[in-house]
Amino acid sequence: MRQAGRSLPEYREARASTTMLEACLDPDLAAEITCQPVRRHGVDAAIFFSDIVVPLALAGVDVTIEPGVGPVFAHPVRTVADVAALTEAGPPDAAALEPVAAGVRAAVALLGETPLIGFAGAPFTLAAYLAQGRASRDHLAARRLMHTDPAAWSALMDFAAAVSAAFLVAQIRAGAVAVQLFDSWVGSLRESDYRAHVLPASAAVLAAAKAEGVPTVHFGTGTGELLTALRDAGADVVGVDHRVTLDAAVGRLGGTTPVQGNIDPALLAAPWPVLEAHVRDVVDRGRAAPGHVVNLGHGVPPDADPDVLTRIVRLVHSL
Amino acid sequence: MRQAGRSLPEYREARASTTMLEACLDPDLAAEITCQPVRRHGVDAAIFFSDIVVPLALAGVDVTIEPGVGPVFAHPVRTVADVAALTEAGPPDAAALEPVAAGVRAAVALLGETPLIGFAGAPFTLAAYLAQGRASRDHLAARRLMHTDPAAWSALMDFAAAVSAAFLVAQIRAGAVAVQLFDSWVGSLRESDYRAHVLPASAAVLAAAKAEGVPTVHFGTGTGELLTALRDAGADVVGVDHRVTLDAAVGRLGGTTPVQGNIDPALLAAPWPVLEAHVRDVVDRGRAAPGHVVNLGHGVPPDADPDVLTRIVRLVHSL
Numbered sequence: 226m227r228q229a230g231r232s233l234p235e236y237r238e239a240r241a242s243t244t245m246l247e248a249c250l251d252p253d254l255a256a257e258i259t260c261q262p263v264r265r266h267g268v269d270a271a272i273f274f275s276d277i278v279v280p281l282a283l284a285g286v287d288v289t290i291e292p293g294v295g296p297v298f299a300h301p302v303r304t305v306a307d308v309a310a311l312t313e314a315g316p317p318d319a320a321a322l323e324p325v326a327a328g329v330r331a332a333v334a335l336l337g338e339t340p341l342i343g344f345a346g347a348p349f350t351l352a353a354y355l356a357q358g359r360a361s362r363d364h365l366a367a368r369r370l371m372h373t374d375p376a377a378w379s380a381l382m383d384f385a386a387a388v389s390a391a392f393l394v395a396q397i398r399a400g401a402v403a404v405q406l407f408d409s410w411v412g413s414l415r416e417s418d419y420r421a422h423v424l425p426a427s428a429a430v431l432a433a434a435k436a437e438g439v440p441t442v443h444f445g446t447g448t449g450e451l452l453t454a455l456r457d458a459g460a461d462v463v464g465v466d467h468r469v470t471l472d473a474a475v476g477r478l479g480g481t482t483p484v485q486g487n488i489d490p491a492l493l494a495a496p497w498p499v500l501e502a503h504v505r506d507v508v509d510r511g512r513a514a515p516g517h518v519v520n521l522g523h524g525v526p527p528d529a530d531p532d533v534l535t536r537i538v539r540l541v542h543s544l
Numbered sequence: 545m546r547q548a549g550r551s552l553p554e555y556r557e558a559r560a561s562t563t564m565l566e567a568c569l570d571p572d573l574a575a576e577i578t579c580q581p582v583r584r585h586g587v588d589a590a591i592f593f594s595d596i597v598v599p600l601a602l603a604g605v606d607v608t609i610e611p612g613v614g615p616v617f618a619h620p621v622r623t624v625a626d627v628a629a630l631t632e633a634g635p636p637d638a639a640a641l642e643p644v645a646a647g648v649r650a651a652v653a654l655l656g657e658t659p660l661i662g663f664a665g666a667p668f669t670l671a672a673y674l675a676q677g678r679a680s681r682d683h684l685a686a687r688r689l690m691h692t693d694p695a696a697w698s699a700l701m702d703f704a705a706a707v708s709a710a711f712l713v714a715q716i717r718a719g720a721v722a723v724q725l726f727d728s729w730v731g732s733l734r735e736s737d738y739r740a741h742v743l744p745a746s747a748a749v750l751a752a753a754k755a756e757g758v759p760t761v762h763f764g765t766g767t768g769e770l771l772t773a774l775r776d777a778g779a780d781v782v783g784v785d786h787r788v789t790l791d792a793a794v795g796r797l798g799g800t801t802p803v804q805g806n807i808d809p810a811l812l813a814a815p816w817p818v819l820e821a822h823v824r825d826v827v828d829r830g831r832a833a834p835g836h837v838v839n840l841g842h843g844v845p846p847d848a849d850p851d852v853l854t855r856i857v858r859l860v861h862s863l
Contacts, residue, residue, distance in 0.1 A: 368810035415787045449769050468734045491687035
């Protein structure tokens, strides 16, 4: 469960005196936070605690993560000159990524038999932040750049793909046995734009991870129309958010692609019988797939009750 | 083109010394702003200048519209008691809605032969604002209330539907000859939730408008999966945002429902040949429908070049 940590009191305590970027770059702290949901909930795998902008920060990009706001970039990327300035230094190398690798090694040591999943933002979502300078609803700045200056867009996507791939490869070489590529905002694109202007970059990242010998999960929200395109980018497992039922998603994928999801975070606060029925329904519909990584369809809300998450894990393990 | 005004210098001048709510409730000013895009661009119809929270403010709900933020409610609605407190006074009556009606009459007088389209927010989008207290990305507070307390949700939706219907009926009786119901945020729902928990309220609003003898347009974003459900709520015309091509949308709708949209606002800044090709493609694909209201797929960005909008209108009129 992505972002499960932030609903935990032990997470808030661990993070109390650090900024988000400091926490991500402190190997022991990142490892501890990575393990907290496993200890608490008994989930079958951990996902590495980090943020999608960490490799950008390690590449020298001027970015902060503001509480309640998210990443804020000092210099939004709008022109070919902005892209050139951004990409001059190139993606972070292994030395720059050492705090991440050290965190992964520490997490793997703490986790023992529990597998660790690596984590990265996909090129479009990175580019959406870089172009807008912060979170946005329709990602208009990125989508605008895509059409107004395709060459600048292409260069930006190449850079974002190199950053994302370097981040994943560092995690894999440090011990992650699978990776998840998060394209949280790709649902703002129509399929033709995705295939023409985004898929090649995502495919490059997924190929880099697969070349290291690990399976890949590709996640987005609002991507009901893009499921086959996300698979065609090379993902082994495709995430499905709460908007589409899993059996419908499996049908669109031709019945041959494992899926992840799609418990609705909005139901975490519902009376248990309502939530239980929903979880059972999700698991039942997921049986149509050749594999189903049971998970929420999106991140855990910060005010979720941790005991409810534990109860879901127990229920799923009993099915 | 919804929100075309905000890209115009004459709009910014007219609004210079007023808050958004003041402007909406000043009949002469609202009428003037309503007419500005018609004068500037030569579009075939005007849409009444207002805000979806206007009828809530006129019902006595404590709401402000903050620049750059949008509506902010003093008391987010989270419990059945909150709903009861909210709905105690009921929807605004004709006397409360008189500033709106006066604005519509003044706009109709200014517009002459050009038809005026009435405007309202749909129940789910109103409820999403009311539950969260302000804009939000996934409308989690509303979707949570829907499942945690269906009775409170149902009461909230009944209230929102009554408010929305009263707002539209006041505009129709003052001279609007069609209406558009904006469910901007309904794309956050899966279809089964929409049909069970939202459609009846939207249907009540659309039925109230149709009982006054006018056609209805129903708009949302991210609604590719919901097009038939939006039609089933009783809309005569269904809006399609930029995420789905119009021929695909028409196919989903069975080829019998007129559509609106779906020019991508992200392309307004593109070189003219790129934008022109996109507009021609949208118009071509729209020919599959029994009718197509050519429009953007979403609101006009505030930094759009007004001359580009005028050029689009001329192009479409030439096709």
